[in-house]
Amino acid sequence: MCYDDKDNLVASYPTTVGSTATPSPTGTHTVEVKVHEPNYTYTAKDGSKSILPPGPNNPVGSVWIGLSKPSYGIHGSPDPDRISRQASAGCIRLTNWDALALLGVIQNGATVEFK
Secondary structure, rough: EEEEEOOEEEEHHHHOOOOOOOOOOEEEEEEEEEOOOOOOOEEOOOOEEEEEEOOOOOOOOEEEEOOOOOOOOEEEOOHHHOOOOOEOOOOEOOHHHHHHHHHHHHOOOEEEOOO
């Protein structure tokens, strides 16, 4: 859910959150970075890295909202049918269109609270 500075609810989105194996963070964090059309960096088990280009089929979809907890964020999804139906690797997944709407209203430094 998204609240304004007067604590009024301004939006609510269906989400996918972490699993038991890879839980979402807990507590309070802040928005550190907002990126429309992000690259995705994949790190293999051997430490090698591959960069996937932006686009709706990118693993983080068309939006990345990075949090103060390193490597965690709120992002889009290349598969909107799986939102609320499958666990994530700890991040908060939204449909690309909801992530884009959130990107337009959330500010850097905004508080993100996980309960």
